[in-house]
Amino acid sequence: MANHSVTRTEGSTARRAATTSFSVSLPNSLYDALKEAVGSGTVSSYVARAVEDKMANDGLEQIVADYVARTGRRLTEQDMTRVDREWEDSFAFRPVDAEATAA
Numbered sequence: 001m002a003n004h005s006v007t008r009t010e011g012s013t014a015r016r017a018a019t020t021s022f023s024v025s026l027p028n029s030l031y032d033a034l035k036e037a038v039g040s041g042t043v044s045s046y047v048a049r050a051v052e053d054k055m056a057n058d059g060l061e062q063i064v065a066d067y068v069a070r071t072g073r074r075l076t077e078q079d080m081t082r083v084d085r086e087w088e089d090s091f092a093f094r095p096v097d098a099e100a101t102a103a
Helices: 028-038 043-071 077-090
Strands: 003-009 015-021
Touching: 028 043
Parallel strands: none
Antiparallel strands: 003 015
């Protein structure tokens, strides 16, 4: 059963965010790589960001599929290069404020 909790973020715009705690099993090598990637941040913040990015990417794939279905036109290599560049620019690595996202 998941443990539900509510955390309060202090700052100029205090807000309430519902969180759910759960456990995840990972291969040891992936866990070691995760801990190294997290550095001084928190695993929860890192994983939340990774899930958000994955879901955004899934959304982009659906947008492309819808575009192809609607127009009958496949994206060209030039289109994909431009999309990749814009996508990378919009989701460039930005550290997550660990205090704001800590559970």
